[in-house]
Amino acid sequence: MTGKWLTTFLPILFLIQSVYAQQASIAIIPKPLHVTNGPGRFTVAANTTIYASKGAMPEASFLLALLKQSTGYPLRAVTTSSGNVQTGIALLLVTNVADTTKGAYTLDVTAKAVVARAADRAGLFNAIQSIRQLLPAAVEHETPVTNVAWTIPELHISDRPQFQWRGYMQDVSRTFYSLDVLKKYLDIMALYKMNVFHLHLTDDQGWRIQLKNHPELTSKKTTVFGESSQQPAERSGYYTQADIRELIAYAEARHITIVPEIDVPGHCWPIIITHPELGVNQRTHPDYVISFMDSYSYWGAQYTPNTLDPTKEAVYTFLDSIFSEIAAIFPSTYIHFGGDEVVHKLWKNEPHIQAFMKAHGMADVKALQSYFVSRVSGIIAKKGKRPIGWNDILADAGHLPKNTAIMSWLGADAVREAAKYKFYTVACPTGPLYFDIAQKDRSDGTMADLNYGEANTLEQVYAYQPLADLSEHEKKYVLGIQANMWPAVPQEVKDVNVQNFPRLLAASEIEWTTGQAKNLAEFLTRLNAHYARLDALNVDYYKPGGYIVSTWNPSTISTTFTPIRIDVTNKVYANGRAQAGFFFTGGASFLKVKNVKLLEDGVEIASDNHESLADKFRGTPFKKNMFFYLLNVPNYKPKARYVLQADIAGATGTESTGNITFNLSPYKPFTAVEAPNPAR
Numbered sequence: 152m153t154g155k156w157l158t159t160f161l162p163i164l165f166l167i168q169s170v171y172a173q174q175a176s177i178a179i180i181p182k183p184l185h186v187t188n189g190p191g192r193f194t195v196a197a198n199t200t201i202y203a204s205k206g207a208m209p210e211a212s213f214l215l216a217l218l219k220q221s222t223g224y225p226l227r228a229v230t231t232s233s234g235n236v237q238t239g240i241a242l243l244l245v246t247n248v249a250d251t252t253k254g255a256y257t258l259d260v261t262a263k264a265v266v267a268r269a270a271d272r273a274g275l276f277n278a279i280q281s282i283r284q285l286l287p288a289a290v291e292h293e294t295p296v297t298n299v300a301w302t303i304p305e306l307h308i309s310d311r312p313q314f315q316w317r318g319y320m321q322d323v324s325r326t327f328y329s330l331d332v333l334k335k336y337l338d339i340m341a342l343y344k345m346n347v348f349h350l351h352l353t354d355d356q357g358w359r360i361q362l363k364n365h366p367e368l369t370s371k372k373t374t375v376f377g378e379s380s381q382q383p384a385e386r387s388g389y390y391t392q393a394d395i396r397e398l399i400a401y402a403e404a405r406h407i408t409i410v411p412e413i414d415v416p417g418h419c420w421p422i423i424i425t426h427p428e429l430g431v432n433q434r435t436h437p438d439y440v441i442s443f444m445d446s447y448s449y450w451g452a453q454y455t456p457n458t459l460d461p462t463k464e465a466v467y468t469f470l471d472s473i474f475s476e477i478a479a480i481f482p483s484t485y486i487h488f489g490g491d492e493v494v495h496k497l498w499k500n501e502p503h504i505q506a507f508m509k510a511h512g513m514a515d516v517k518a519l520q521s522y523f524v525s526r527v528s529g530i531i532a533k534k535g536k537r538p539i540g541w542n543d544i545l546a547d548a549g550h551l552p553k554n555t556a557i558m559s560w561l562g563a564d565a566v567r568e569a570a571k572y573k574f575y576t577v578a579c580p581t582g583p584l585y586f587d588i589a590q591k592d593r594s595d596g597t598m599a600d601l602n603y604g605e606a607n608t609l610e611q612v613y614a615y616q617p618l619a620d621l622s623e624h625e626k627k628y629v630l631g632i633q634a635n636m637w638p639a640v641p642q643e644v645k646d647v648n649v650q651n652f653p654r655l656l657a658a659s660e661i662e663w664t665t666g667q668a669k670n671l672a673e674f675l676t677r678l679n680a681h682y683a684r685l686d687a688l689n690v691d692y693y694k695p696g697g698y699i700v701s702t703w704n705p706s707t708i709s710t711t712f713t714p715i716r717i718d719v720t721n722k723v724y725a726n727g728r729a730q731a732g733f734f735f736t737g738g739a740s741f742l743k744v745k746n747v748k749l750l751e752d753g754v755e756i757a758s759d760n761h762e763s764l765a766d767k768f769r770g771t772p773f774k775k776n777m778f779f780y781l782l783n784v785p786n787y788k789p790k791a792r793y794v795l796q797a798d799i800a801g802a803t804g805t806e807s808t809g810n811i812t813f814n815l816s817p818y819k820p821f822t823a824v825e826a827p828n829p830a831r
Contacts (some may be wrong), residue, residue, distance in 0.1 A: 316631025414489030595697025596812025
């Protein structure tokens, strides 16, 4: 019996293991719908030609530039009318396709040719990203790399996206980012087949887009943080219309749509301070924009003490002018108008608001909010665009215009609520798709909004299924999925990256791949291959332990201040802003900290001497004398030894444990990363 079993089943077992190993080696993210592996490999050589259908030359040029810069080969791209290319790389637009889903493609790789076919250019572009990921990670380098085998495994792929809205949102109001930073994010989105870039252009912390009819909205007081905020200069600013058009063109070349957001009637301090006559009251202090953290010291909360007045006709005339320019600049189908977190008590407190509501038969402020939303939606619709707002506006769903789409962020049932009322919706719930929330450990020093008590883990992101428990009819109203980044706390580009990655790769997969095809263990195997790709792109990502460089415990502290020294040489790798942190994690005593210094070959180059108490506090805004210490590295020396030094003492005893963290953010983003992630 044993011999018969071995003879019969061992070949089958070997075949299963072989197939699994081949599939694991196809580390494409997001996971393709169908993959069939072959035995050979195609090699990109100096004489390889890219053939493209006449309408696909922009995609061919994209691939050509990518390959030429990394291989150094004198490659060329030419048009072809043939549908049967036998050698080289072919990008073919075809009409006789089985799958007409926008963005769908097939990819056939043999030892002689790589042939991508699609019914549209978006499909060919998606195929290019699969080709890109099948090549070694060195293909991402911007200068030629030698001693690399530029090969692609033989296979057949048939693939299509689950959703047409595969989004990422970047808030540029709370923290302004350069055009180069936004372009880098568009590059990464393209690599992972994401196609909607939601640009949150305005909020209480700044107005970030030039409007020629309203130059006051890009004055210094609406775009530059006040001195009290102590923000680096590069975190302030705005985009000219030329900048935005350049960004739109860059996105379009990557088949990404930019959806602009102008947030009203709350979260619009720049309008209030330049047009106080449009406010619901007379409060305009301070008369300039401040950082998110400063809002608590001025207003006692993150929300401003004034909003637009929904009863004033002048407000709608003003917004009509705003959205006219926005609609003319952005070719997107949708324009986002915000509508979230309106402090309704500001309306309830005003007699003229109450009189308006009574005169119009409005039972409560929810009805007044719906009135505002209806007016703004109508304005946007008249510009030939579709309005979309945050799901706060669903509070009075019965009176909401049906042409308004919903961005569902509040609550686990937000998507279902929108679909139930037949509103098209984008799923982006706070848990798990807000990436400013901690990724793993709330005491690991990574810059996350700790007002949220839980983490949004990679596993939770991957497990999210917005279509779960929806009826077949309700599923039709789900446009797609979106991950959101609000950089109130993670302001440095490196910190944003560490919060986003690798979670954004998980988000790309749940946006593209159906729930039935998802497998966490298999995804994590493929993900391991992508850390080298992120390293090549100079994109930092979360690593186990976050920013922890050391710990303290009862045996390492006393009740009197004692100096500690920690080697952080491997954490200092460029000119930049560094931050040390002390996170209490347990015990009967908190920790006192002062005189934190950074030494370079034994010489002090930066210090922050304030005394803090490392305690249980985890929140926003940071408390006074927070247990963070800022240390600049203005002239990095690659061969120097860097040491973090601090005086620490148990506050009431030595029964205390905690994490000591250290992180450096380069002044110039995407130029260098920490040491590559070790093998996992």
